[in-house]
Amino acid sequence: MARSIGCALVALLAFAAFAAPCSADEAPPITVVAGARGALAYRLSQELEAAGLQVQVQASPAAAGSGGLLIVIPDGEEGAIEIWSDSSGRADLVASVAPDGPLDTRVLRAAELVRALRSTAGAPAGAAGPKPPAVAPAPVQPSPVAPPAASPGEVWRSPPLRAWAPPSPPFAVPAAPRAPLVEVGFAIAVGWQAPGASMALDASLRIWPSARIGAGLLADLSVIGPDIEAAEGKVRFRRSLFGAELALAPIERSRRLGLVLSPGVGLSYVSASGDARPPYIDSDESTFTAFVYGRGEARFRLVDSVVLTASALGGAAIPPVDIRFTGRVISTFSPLASFSLGVAVQR
Numbered sequence: 202m203a204r205s206i207g208c209a210l211v212a213l214l215a216f217a218a219f220a221a222p223c224s225a226d227e228a229p230p231i232t233v234v235a236g237a238r239g240a241l242a243y244r245l246s247q248e249l250e251a252a253g254l255q256v257q258v259q260a261s262p263a264a265a266g267s268g269g270l271l272i273v274i275p276d277g278e279e280g281a282i283e284i285w286s287d288s289s290g291r292a293d294l295v296a297s298v299a300p301d302g303p304l305d306t307r308v309l310r311a312a313e314l315v316r317a318l319r320s321t322a323g324a325p326a327g328a329a330g331p332k333p334p335a336v337a338p339a340p341v342q343p344s345p346v347a348p349p350a351a352s353p354g355e356v357w358r359s360p361p362l363r364a365w366a367p368p369s370p371p372f373a374v375p376a377a378p379r380a381p382l383v384e385v386g387f388a389i390a391v392g393w394q395a396p397g398a399s400m401a402l403d404a405s406l407r408i409w410p411s412a413r414i415g416a417g418l419l420a421d422l423s424v425i426g427p428d429i430e431a432a433e434g435k436v437r438f439r440r441s442l443f444g445a446e447l448a449l450a451p452i453e454r455s456r457r458l459g460l461v462l463s464p465g466v467g468l469s470y471v472s473a474s475g476d477a478r479p480p481y482i483d484s485d486e487s488t489f490t491a492f493v494y495g496r497g498e499a500r501f502r503l504v505d506s507v508v509l510t511a512s513a514l515g516g517a518a519i520p521p522v523d524i525r526f527t528g529r530v531i532s533t534f535s536p537l538a539s540f541s542l543g544v545a546v547q548r
Contacts, residue, residue, distance in 0.1 A: 230255040231315060234273045241308055242274050248312040254319060270315060274308075275300075282311045284318065381454070381547035383408055386510060388543025390421060396438045396524065396532045397427025403512075403541050407448050415448035417463060419496075421514075421539070433526040434477035440534060441470045442492055442516075459500035459508070467492050471522045471534055481527065490518045494537070506548065512541045 231249060235242035235258055246256040271285040271292070282298040296314050298307045388403040401424055407417035421442035429436040444467025452460045472487035494516025500508045514537070521535035 230257045230269055231319070232256075232269060232271045233258045234271060235260055244305075245272065245274070245308050245312060248309065249315060252312070252316050254316070270295075270318060272311060272315065282307055284311065284314055286318070381409065381506070384545050384547040386543055386545035388510060388512060388541040390512075390514070390539045390541035392514075392537060392539030394427075394440065394537045395534055396429050399423055399427060399440070400425040401441075401539070403543065405545075409448070409450075409454070412454065413450045415450075417446050417448050417465075419444045419446060419463075419465060419467070429524065429532055431526045431531050432478075433481050434475055434483075436476075436524060436526075436531075437474045438524065438532075438534075439472045439474075440537075442494075442537075443467050443470070444492065444494060446496075457502045459502070461498040461500065462495075463498070464495045465493075467494070469518055469537075471518075473524055475526075488522060490520060490522050492516055492518050492537075500545070506546060508545050508547065510541075510543045510545050512543070514539045514541070 231254055233242045233246050233249075233256060242258050246258050249256045269287070271287070273283045273285065275281065281300055283294055284296040285292050286295045287293070295318065298310045298314065300307065384407045386403070386405040386407075388405075390401045390403050392399045392401060402422050404420045404422075405417055407415050409415035419442070421444075423439045423441050426437060426439040429438060444465040446463040446465030449462045450459065451462065452458070454461075468489050469492040470487065470489055472485070474485045475483055477483050494514055496512055496514040498510050498512040500510055502508045516537050518535045518537070521533050523530045524532040524534065
């Protein structure tokens with residue numbers, strides 16, 4: 202009878218030793234706590250399942266089972282995405298994604314962190330040698346009883362006693378997309394000044410040393426100008442503008458829709474070519490005058506580096522330029538308004 206009992210005990214121990222490694226190979230599922238951001242939790246679960254990980258989505262941390270990783274998505278735009286682990290019997294914050302970029306980008310970072318943490322936890326510690334024969338366990342001395350570990354739900358309901366920073370991830374996390382530094386723009390402008398309507402080509406260059414403040418240059422080159430008729434003859438009027446401006450971006454420039462405001466100063470080149478009727482003679486005159494202006498530019502991003510622009514410009518010449526026939530003022534160039542459509546390339 203004693204020999205039969207001993208054989209049964211040895212067989213039970215051998216079965217337990219064989220079954221334990223098999224159950225340890227199956228990693229516990231990853232729990233995504235959705236809260237009020239169900240759509241983002243679903244997207245994060247899809248990212249992790251595409252990497253071959255088992256994922257479950259719960260409405261609150263208390264509904265998550267023990268073991269594995271828990272990912273908590275914040276209810277608002279300002280909170281950090283936190284990754285918790287309760288594999289050691291208690292919930293520990295092992296990593297977090299700070300709110301320093303678009304929420305979609307932070308979700309992708311969280312997926313990368315979870316994949317790295319799961320691959321690190323699943324790596325083998327070393328080759329296993331032959332199993333020793335099963336023996337009866339030796340008696341051990343009783344140890345002090347440790348307090349029971351809190352369940353994941355109790356840990357979430359209890360705030361931490363002190364604030365601490367999560368450990369740095371073992372790999373580089375991609376930075377949020379930065380605003381472009383340089384941009385070059387081209388546009389076709391239709392304008393109006395005192396002598397009449399005109400058409401011009403606009404070229405601009407802007408440099409952005411900071412995300413919302415920059416400096417730029419503008420060249421507005423006349424293509425078609427107005428003709429002025431009088432009894433003495435006809436005058437072809439042309440004007441061009443060369444300006445330096447301050448660029449201000451009240452809306453973040455990396456977004457799809459944007460706005461840039463640009464006050465500026467420059468020089469306007471004005472020319473008048475006259476075809477006189479007898480007994481008068483032809484005459485060509487040109488001059489430079491100071492010009493102050495301001496323009497606003499609305500933007501729509503087509504791709505990462507190309508935006509469509511719609512701009513309005515208004516300004517005045519200081520001092521005004523008079524256009525004369527035989528000493529008689531027939532027109533004065535001072536105010537200017539124009540509207541343009543174009544494209545800008547950013548790098």
